[in-house]
Amino acid sequence: MMNAQPSTHQSSVTTSGPESGCPIHLLIIQDDDSGYSAIALNLPGSGSCGDTEEEAIENAKEAVRGVLEEYRESGEAIPWKDTRDVEIPPSAKQLWVIVNV
Secondary structure: OOOOOOOEOOEOOOOOOOOOEEEEEEEEEEOOOOOEEEEEOOOOOOEEEEOOHHHHHHHHHHHHHHHHHHHHHHOOOEOOEOOOOOOOOOOOEEEEEEEEO
């Protein structure tokens, strides 16, 4: 099992219309208090939680939208991370979602 840190590359959000989709790699973890956390592995600093998996995923999507909007407004490049070599804990789930921005 690889334990390497994911590489970082810069990107900017480009839109071809009023909305554009960004693929987000989510890690879903059940918390000790029976809630769930959803962490965007490929977008540092993005994630959220909820009482159910579905709520955590929807909350994480909203958090990602906010982070992407901040990058867009500031003109900064988005620090996307390559998640191919990220070690996923055995008890966690992962999925890719498209977040419209």
